[in-house]
Amino acid sequence: MRYFLIKSEPGVWSWDQMVAEGAKGTHWNGVRNHQAAIHLKAMAKGDRCFFYHSNEERQIVGLVQVIKTAYPDPTDPAGRFVMVDVKAQKTFRRPVTLGQIKAEPRLAHISLVRQSRLSVMDIDDAAAALILEMGGMG
């Protein structure tokens, strides 16, 4: 099982809305960046994604599970980009802020810190374990 991180602006699609979708989950569509799309395609059923609120909040608030692997995103007129389906799995006991992540030397290498504009990224196992621990999810 691998870990990833997906970003959402809470004003557009929030963690509360994600939770409200329950077991049926939702399509993670609208990705229009090639590097982000590569990560979507790498996701397997059962993989986990940290759910990050960007902009106003800047914190990881939950964990979702991939329930359907990459397939064409109908909102892309060119038909080139893909989406996956995810469902909410766990709400973080304590959200992990970008500030905390930046203050942790063992997380200095992750894409969230190094490439602020990337909206879907992979997170290595060691970093994932640390983030879960920081969120009170260890």
Added chain:
DNA sequence: GCCAACGTTGGC
């Protein structure tokens, strides 16, 4: 509200 990073577009 500003700015840096970066992807895309269009003129040449």
Added chain:
DNA sequence: GCCAACGTTGGC
């Protein structure tokens, strides 16, 4: 095919 201009994202 290069590069300037422009648009978008997201942190501060």
